[in-house]
Amino acid sequence: MSVVGHQPPPFFKRGPAPLARLAFFVVLALALLVFDLKYRYLEQIRNGVAIVLYPLQRAAYTPVDLYERLGGYFSSLAVLQQENAQLKRKELESANWLLRQQHLELENQRLRALLDMKDRQPVSGTIAEILYKARDPFSRRVVVDRGSQHDLVPGQAVVDEAGVLGQVTRVYPLQSEVTLVTDKNQAVPVKIIRNGLRAVLFGAGAGQLELRFLAANADVQAGDLLVTSGLDGVYLPGLPVAKVLRIDRDTAHSFAHIVCEPVAGVEKHGQVLILGARETLPPQAVEEEARDRPARSRKARRKE
Amino acid sequence: MAMQPTHNSRRILLPVRQWFILFSLAAAFFLNLVPLGDLVGVPDWVALVLAFWGVREPLRVGMGTAFVAGLLMDVASGSVIGQHPLAYLLLSFAAGGLSRRILWFPLGQQALHILPLLLATQVVMVVARLVGGAEFPGWGYFLGSFTGALLWFPLTFVLLLPQYQPLEKDENRPI
Numbered sequence: 001m002s003v004v005g006h007q008p009p010p011f012f013k014r015g016p017a018p019l020a021r022l023a024f025f026v027v028l029a030l031a032l033l034v035f036d037l038k039y040r041y042l043e044q045i046r047n048g049v050a051i052v053l054y055p056l057q058r059a060a061y062t063p064v065d066l067y068e069r070l071g072g073y074f075s076s077l078a079v080l081q082q083e084n085a086q087l088k089r090k091e092l093e094s095a096n097w098l099l100r101q102q103h104l105e106l107e108n109q110r111l112r113a114l115l116d117m118k119d120r121q122p123v124s125g126t127i128a129e130i131l132y133k134a135r136d137p138f139s140r141r142v143v144v145d146r147g148s149q150h151d152l153v154p155g156q157a158v159v160d161e162a163g164v165l166g167q168v169t170r171v172y173p174l175q176s177e178v179t180l181v182t183d184k185n186q187a188v189p190v191k192i193i194r195n196g197l198r199a200v201l202f203g204a205g206a207g208q209l210e211l212r213f214l215a216a217n218a219d220v221q222a223g224d225l226l227v228t229s230g231l232d233g234v235y236l237p238g239l240p241v242a243k244v245l246r247i248d249r250d251t252a253h254s255f256a257h258i259v260c261e262p263v264a265g266v267e268k269h270g271q272v273l274i275l276g277a278r279e280t281l282p283p284q285a286v287e288e289e290a291r292d293r294p295a296r297s298r299k300a301r302r303k304e
Numbered sequence: 305m306a307m308q309p310t311h312n313s314r315r316i317l318l319p320v321r322q323w324f325i326l327f328s329l330a331a332a333f334f335l336n337l338v339p340l341g342d343l344v345g346v347p348d349w350v351a352l353v354l355a356f357w358g359v360r361e362p363l364r365v366g367m368g369t370a371f372v373a374g375l376l377m378d379v380a381s382g383s384v385i386g387q388h389p390l391a392y393l394l395l396s397f398a399a400g401g402l403s404r405r406i407l408w409f410p411l412g413q414q415a416l417h418i419l420p421l422l423l424a425t426q427v428v429m430v431v432a433r434l435v436g437g438a439e440f441p442g443w444g445y446f447l448g449s450f451t452g453a454l455l456w457f458p459l460t461f462v463l464l465l466p467q468y469q470p471l472e473k474d475e476n477r478p479i
Contacts, residue, residue, distance in 0.1 A: 018367075022397045025367050029374070029393060033386030037436045042385045049379040053337075057380065060337035132339030135381035137441035138433040143339075143382075170382065177382055184439040205439040 043170075050172045057175075061131060123236060124276035126150055128158075130269045131175070140183040140203065140266075142166075146274065147174045155234055157275045163240035163263040164188065164228060165272055180266050181241060182207050190226040190241050195219055198229050201242060201260065207267055209242050211258035216249050220258055233278055240264075317467040320361055324466055328353050329373060337380055344444035347452035350377055351425050354392055355418055356459055358399030359406050370396035384436060391428040395421055415456035422449035 015021070036042045126146055134141040146152055148171045156168045158178050166180040179186050182203045190211075191198045197219060204210040214220060224244040230237025242260040249256050332349035340346055350373050357365035374389030381388075398421050399406075406417045426446055434440065 018397060018400060021367050022393065025371050025393045026390065029371070029386045029390035031386075033384060033390065033432060033436070036385040046379050046385065049376065053376070053380050056334060057337050060334055061339055064339055133341050135336070135339065136383040137445055138383065138430075138438035140439075141382060185437060203439075 046170075047172060054172070054174060064132065125273045126152065126276075127271060128274050129271055130178075132269075134177060139185070140180040140205075141169070141177050142180065142269075143175050144178055144272065144274070145175060147172045147176045149173050152176050152274060153277055156277050157235045157239070158272050159239060159275060160264045160270065160272050162265060163242075164235065165264045165266060167234065168274060178272075181262055181264075182209060182266050188235065188241055189229045189232045191229040192220065193225045193227050194221075198231070199226075201226060204259070207262070208245070209260040209262060211244070211260055212255065214256050214258060216251060216254065216256045218256055220244060220247055220256065222246055225263075226260065236275065236278065316469070317464065318469050320364070320467055322364070325357055325361070325365060328357070328463055329369070333373070333376060333380070336377065345447040345451045347448045347455055348422070348425070351392060351395055351422060352418075352452045352455060352459060353463070354396055355399045355421055356456075356463055358396045359403045359414075359418075360463075362400035362403045365396070366400060367393050367396050384433065387429055387432050390432060391425045394428055395425045398424070411457055411460060414460075415453045418456050419449060419453035422452045425449075 016024075032042065128144040128146040131143045131145050134143055144158075152168055152171050154168055154171055158165045158168060164181060166178045166183070166186065168176050169179040170177040180203070181188055181201070182205065184203050184205055186203045188201045189198070190201045197214075199211050199214050202210050202212050211220070211226070222244050225240060226242045226244070228235035228237055228239045228241055240263045242262050245259045245261045247256055247258050329350065332353040335349040354365065354370050354373060358370075370392035371389045374387075374392040375385065377383075377388040377392075378385045402417065402421075406414050409417065423446060426449055430440070430445070
């Protein structure tokens with residue numbers, strides 16, 4: 001519309017057309033999505049914003065917290081007494097094990113020293129409380145009230161009194177996110193306690209787990225207890241994770257479809273124990289050999 | 305000097321104040337942060353308020369606001385960054401584009417227009433996450449949009465409250 005040298009006067013400044021703006025922002029949003037999903041580059045930004053949002057989040061949690069406390073306050077005396085009796089009985093039952101544990105551990109240490117084996121890693125733990133379930137409906141995560149201020153790091157295992165609950169996946173200064181074992185993207189290396197068969201356990205959603213990549217004729221029975229194998233260097237070996245619920249051996253597929261159920265109170269709230277980070281395992285022997293071989297051959301060549 | 309909350313087009317509203325828009329968005333954000341666990345049918349307050357202002361004031365609340373609100377929601381809910389901005393952007397674009405049309409209708413039909421917008425917002429989020437390998441949250445997830453559409457009535461009343469002016473009778477004034 002412009003005549004030579006004359007622009008129409010800008011009566012209504014409206015900026016770029018809506019469609020152009022939409023395209024720009026959508027590309028930006030898609031780029032962010034890909035960067036976060038594929039490369040996890042945005043954790044710094046996330047942490048920064050999370051610090052600012054923290055007071056707001058605590059404030060939003062207050063009414064829920066108040067409601068829960070009120071419910072606890074009015075919970076009947078009988079329920080509490082029953083719970084108390086139950087706990088006392090449990091304590092007595094486990095006293096047998098606990099009293100002998102110190103003795104056994106010392107003995108184990110001495111025997112290991114005799115056999116010239118590496119000492120077992122000492123386990124430390126932080127007690128934390130599950131505050132609430134993360135809002136994101138696409139994953140199974142909970143928020144606990146301990147963070148990097150309490151020396152948490154991503155990767156620590158989280159257990160409750162019955163077994164493995166999940167793993168710390170994101171640490172904020174005063175809170176952290178724990179991904180539950182039932183999350184679809186969470187995998188736990190396990191072994192069957194009955195026969196030592198190793199496998200990997202994946203979350204299957206709907207509060208269930210799935211034992212994948214086991215042959216259709218693998219020796220698994222309903223009711224088998226699965227414990228961590230410790231091969232990953234994250235979980236300590238021997239922690240109970242899940243129980244086999246049912247097995248579908250369909251010969252059409254090469255793998256058995258094994259559905260398991262977590263033993264820990266995965267969908268419940270309460271106190272949890274965050275186990276200390278395990279020291280990194282020594283590098284694998286295969287890698288060492290591969291690294292040594294060229295070095296040796298170089299030396300050999302020099303000698304020649 | 306009585307307040308008169310009617311919504312027909314003859315009613316003249318005071319101009320909206322910028323701080324009130326920001327305040328309402330902040331309040332919606334706060335409501336979204338309240339951890340309600342597995343309760344189904346909880347609406348996405350931020351999406352609802354964004355849609356409201358997108359329809360009412362398309363020149364003030366647009367895609368930029370939607371983008372920033374989405375980023376904050378992503379961090380607050382611990383989801384993948386980019387999921388909420390993408391959905392809110394499309395919502396805000398559609399709300400702005402349909403604004404002239406929607407405002408012609410009475411409230412009930414306005415809510416019927418808003419429902420597909422809110423549903424589409426959720427579908428965008430579901431698709432974005434499923435492509436990223438997440439778990440399908442179940443059909444109950446979409447119930448939030450229906451609650452949101454029902455909330456269009458009280459929301460319109462509350463958010464327009466500061467814009468109503470006292471009614472003075474003047475027989476000689478044309479409007």
